Amino acid sequence: MSKTQAWLNLLRLSNTPTLISNVMVGLGLAISAYRLEWSDATVVPKFSPLVPLFIITIALLCAYFGGLVLNDAIDVEHDKQHRPDKPIPLGFITKKQAGLVGSILLLTAILLSSLTQERTTLLMCVLVVSVLAYSYLHRWFFPALFFMGICRGLVYLVACSAFKVELQPQVIILFGVGIAWYTAVLTFIARDEEKDNNAKQWFVLLLLPSAYVPAIFLYTQFQLIWIVFSLLLFTIWIALTFTVFQMTKKSVHCIHMMLAGFCLLDVVYLCVVAEVHIAVVSGLCLLLTVGAQRKILGT
Numbered sequence: 001m002s003k004t005q006a007w008l009n010l011l012r013l014s015n016t017p018t019l020i021s022n023v024m025v026g027l028g029l030a031i032s033a034y035r036l037e038w039s040d041a042t043v044v045p046k047f048s049p050l051v052p053l054f055i056i057t058i059a060l061l062c063a064y065f066g067g068l069v070l071n072d073a074i075d076v077e078h079d080k081q082h083r084p085d086k087p088i089p090l091g092f093i094t095k096k097q098a099g100l101v102g103s104i105l106l107l108t109a110i111l112l113s114s115l116t117q118e119r120t121t122l123l124m125c126v127l128v129v130s131v132l133a134y135s136y137l138h139r140w141f142f143p144a145l146f147f148m149g150i151c152r153g154l155v156y157l158v159a160c161s162a163f164k165v166e167l168q169p170q171v172i173i174l175f176g177v178g179i180a181w182y183t184a185v186l187t188f189i190a191r192d193e194e195k196d197n198n199a200k201q202w203f204v205l206l207l208l209p210s211a212y213v214p215a216i217f218l219y220t221q222f223q224l225i226w227i228v229f230s231l232l233l234f235t236i237w238i239a240l241t242f243t244v245f246q247m248t249k250k251s252v253h254c255i256h257m258m259l260a261g262f263c264l265l266d267v268v269y270l271c272v273v274a275e276v277h278i279a280v281v282s283g284l285c286l287l288l289t290v291g292a293q294r295k296i297l298g299t
Helices: 001-009 011-036 049-072 077-080 095-113 118-137 140-162 169-190 198-207 209-218 221-247 252-272 276-293
Strands: none
Touching: 001 049, 001 140, 011 049, 011 077, 011 169, 011 252, 011 276, 049 077, 049 095, 049 118, 049 140, 095 118, 118 140, 118 209, 169 198, 169 209, 169 252, 198 209, 198 252, 209 221, 209 252, 221 252, 221 276, 252 276
16 A cells, blocks of 8 residues: 555545535535525526535535544554554554644635635534544444534535525425434444444435435425436435345445445435436436445545
């Protein structure tokens, strides 16, 4: 393993497209809110999302990478025993280097978010605090599930808040709770991933409500066909994940599939808010994630 490969593995770069896909949901929520806000107006101002989209994507990536690096720096003693193949236990990266880089990335995330909306800076601070809480408390069962779920759920809210629109609380809450549930289930299954976890295979089915519940509550006839189609894709992916779990002794391959499945969950949500063209981007993120996981560690 080279120094470059070590950093790529530490940053879990193969999972980066899943976060970009999450940001796409934030963009879709903003466009949907903008349409609703100006639905009765005769003159509609131009919606220019590119600059805030670029800034908040980089900011969230910094928060994501910062959390991953700090997590491994804090976990070094545990990894020496259970995951000695990771970059820090192997000696390619020191604990001090990882701690410094992780802290700089989290600070950068806050600074970048301040270039968008004031509310975004506050929400990014909440996200960073949640990231730190997870990093220090994730060896405890319930804090691990709770804070990891909160972190993913906040991505939608932070991303949407970066655009100058009135937020739609009901939709954001349903989507946020949905992805938080998905993340919590994934986190539970992924605990002690180096062990034989076949007993957890049935918990994969608990991922299904994260897509179905928001879709059922928020669907309209206008986008019904796309919602059904996206739910079908998501269900097939979960079924494949369940099958892989049955075929392998360890859960690592299943975990990689569930991580990639974030993108299909985003596809469902984007179809619910009638942003099918953006959903295509999330679909491409799924393909990128699966391809990248073949070269770079995803867990």
